[in-house]
Amino acid sequence: MSEAPAIRVLLVEDDEDVRLSTIQVLTLAGFEVEAFASAERARAHISFGVPAIVVCDVRLPGMSGTEWLGELHTADAELPVILVTGHGHIAMAVQAMREGAYDFIEKPFSSERLVAIVRHAIERRQLTLQVRALRDALENWHGIQAVLIGRSAQMQQVRRTVMTLAETSADVLIYGETGTGKELVARCLHEHSERRRQHFVPLNCGGLPEALAESELFGHEAGAFTSANRVRVGKFEYANGGTLFLDEIESMPMAVQIKLLRALQERSIERIGSNKAIPFDCRVVAASKDDLKDMSDRQKFRADLYYRLGVAFIELPPLRERREDIPLLFEHFTLLAAARYERAAPIPSSAQVADLMAYAWPGNVRELRNVADRFVLGLLGERLTQVRGSAEDVPALPRGLPQQVESFERAVIVETLRKHQGDQPATASALAIARQTLHDKLRKLGIAADEFKA
Template identity: 40%
Template sequence: MTDTEASPLSAADIEIVIIDDDEDVRINTSDLLSVEYQLISTYASPAALLKRLTVNQPMVILTDLRMPDADGFEFACQALKIDPDLPVILMTGYGDISIAVDAMKQGITDFVEKPFDTDYLLAAVQKAVDKRLHALNLLQAHQSLENGAAIEQVIVGQCQAIHRLRSDVLQFAPMDIPVMIYGDTGVGKELVARSLHRFSRRSSGRFVALNCAAIPEQLAEAELFGHAKGAFTDAGSARTGKLQHANGGTLFLDEIESLPLTTQAKLLRALSDQLITPLGSNQEIAIDCRVISATKDELRNNPAFRQDLFFRLQVAELRIPALKDREGDIQRLFEYYAHQQCDNFGTDYRLADSHTRQVLLQYSWPGNVRELINVATRYAIRGCRHIENAIELDTNNTFDVGAGESLKDMVQAYEEKLIRSKLAEHNGKVAAVLEDLCIERRTFNQKLNRYGINTQDYRD
């Protein structure tokens, strides 16, 4: 088994669902099947079950055909619209056999006649379970191969720690459990959180990110739980909180260590009860979201963080190594992002030479992967030359980033600054600048017009 493959499902993972309005039938059938199967649930009507049905659930259904407030065959047809491969066995009386036979032509797996022949019932259920296991394990094998290839395009690197990280992400993603992600600033904690969401059963739902350090303490509760109109000053209208907004999806709480203690207590209660009460309201709202947290601090035995909340959030943990500890990946990551940025800017990519590789390895990368991406971007803008200048902008802090600036704004600001500096360096000699920047004259002229640069201003 490879690192990215999940353990195959077994009969112990299959839920046997029994639907019958007769309580004695539910009890007796459940007792009979409990000898072979661990997960058994019973319903007096199919309505509640229908609400929680999704595709590819590890489930086999036995439903009565005729019930006072429901039709078993009609329910089966609705269930098969949700998942055409879901095994459904009809339980019928003697007079309903012809209906059951016709139902099998519509996709029903089998039927059993009441009163039950014990051996026949067990054989029918076993056959349905085997069919479900075969289909789900085959699907899981295909998904493991696809996810393993896909995640290598998202979490890039070949060092042992990154191999383990990718394997753990694919293992934890489908489990629908809280995960705590540890790592320094800039290592890619949100990228890992998004990967957990992408490869989970909640991938069709929202991924909602909240940076706990970026919200004022007095607004933390309103951000998480929402608020009613007039709940506080400036609350001119009601607002949905992040926990409710992430229903059916994933809530990512970055820098969770910054959450105020009072808010931590209320978050713990909300996650325990799966209920929230917006500020200024008495209405309780059910929530259904997976919570992934991230921190750069150790939270175990941390006096600034509630330990009961810590244990609630850290069912599983992922640790992302600092870039300086991934020496074998530094060049690979730099080449990956530099090539990507060259494609974005329409410039030619040049493989890093030995000098560039040496500079990359000698640098300490205090900003981790986030800083490396910025350096690779500037390196690509410069025509894949002068790596020292690209890194020097970080170490000397000469490339100021304004709050709220987009990548496009930052790139254009740097591009203008670079062109002006090269014109000054070459005394306004355009040919020398073109050669230095590896850029065509037509493209260069377009950039001069865009930034309002006059080359005459730089001549002696």
């Protein structure tokens, strides 16, 4: 989140001896303190968003602490108010807790207990004000900034590239790991282009068999094959005038790649079972989680199609490489989830924010959104990233330097194996290490290369 604001303590105590001793305790603990003898004198220092907490005696001359509590929360409902009470007034303090007081402490109190309660209240106030600042930032963002969220240099560059390419009709290739938001970027390209009034047509190429992929892309005539009972309009025709988004294009069958290349070159298609050329006018945006250049070098993807698609590139950074965006994104997803589930948006503790910042996020933004949903529903404990049932259990980054080095080494090797589909010689070459060195590291780190084979 943004830098935590400095929070001062507004102390309201009519007993001068207690007031002076409390000031001394809090000042020695490192807190900035302003003291008042009555609620009336402290009133002028309270407003919405004031960077302060209140420590207030229950019994005061004039307006009591419990009476003032309502006025304070009218000014700012999230202002932490700690009530100080004598032994005979505990029931009154408990009732005040029900009405929104942050905590209460009974006289005579220990310095350690007072400091602990004040410190927790200050942490809560800092987080509240940080979250408000994030909400204001989100509300003040418009257009593409409100969709492709992030203050990092990487996301600023992504937004600039999207806006530049949106003004053209060029086909675009988007690279990014699973969950980085490739379809969201494709939709932004469409929504900020002259084609925005026409269809945005997505097609996931992953797992589509050859026959079905052809029918989906190009359509078919009635009677073209056994189950073709009527004419089907393909995605290219349906996207005419708009944008066709081909996700996971690395999975497209080779035979279909040939026909796709021809369609892109001629800007026309033929339905299955027809010889008639049907022209189309749409922008094609393709997305891949794998390096298509590397795949084409290994003859896993057609090089001519790669060069035809790769007129313009957008590369999306994984979330772990733009950690400064995590609090802003988490706040955004928390607010969306709170509205969807009709619940109040909870505020993460400082430990929870630190947990979010340290986690490796293998599922990227999609995983972060899932955690925000579960957080709003109250399904998570103090450790937000210990999510049961996730596809991949990746712990927070270890603290020690050797452990961090090993964690980084493991991540690099796993990612390279994934890119090369478990091919150990190709992986060793890409990492610029000997094959035996790679073999030793796989054994040491407990990585099974066979798991990455296609």
